[in-house]
Amino acid sequence: MNTNSVCKKINILVIISIVFSSFVNLYMSDKASVAGNDLSIVESQMSExxxxxxxxxxxYSQVSSMANLTKLATKNGFTDSQSEFYTSPDLALR
Incomplete structure (x- = not known):
């Protein structure tokens, strides 16, 4: 075999590998960009x-505390009308 022919084949293989790696790099960078956008969307949904x-x-804590207050008031003898008097601003002004 001729050394000149071997060098040409090596050059062709190097050029093909460079072109192939460039296409792979473009493809993977596009995939990374899409994945980054998807990650951003997921993070915003998580924060929401x-x-x-x-x-x-x-x-829930407000409702449960009101329920506990109502139970405690009922336990101590307050009726529903009395609790309504103290919780309703219109009735408290009378």
Whole structure:
């Protein structure tokens, strides 16, 4: 075999590998960009869900504390009309 022919084949293989790696790099960078966008969307949804969860926990604690106060008032002898008097601003002004 001729050394010149071997060198040409090596050059062709190097050029093919460079072109192939360039295409792979473009393809993978596009995939990384899409994955980054998807990650951003998921993170924003997670922050929205976290905020909604905190709001629901606050509402639950308010409702449960009102229920506990009502149970305690009933246990101590307050009737529903008395608790309505103290919780309704219109009745309290009379």
């Amino acid at each position: 869900l976290t905020l909604e969860s905190e709001n629901l926990q606050n509402k």
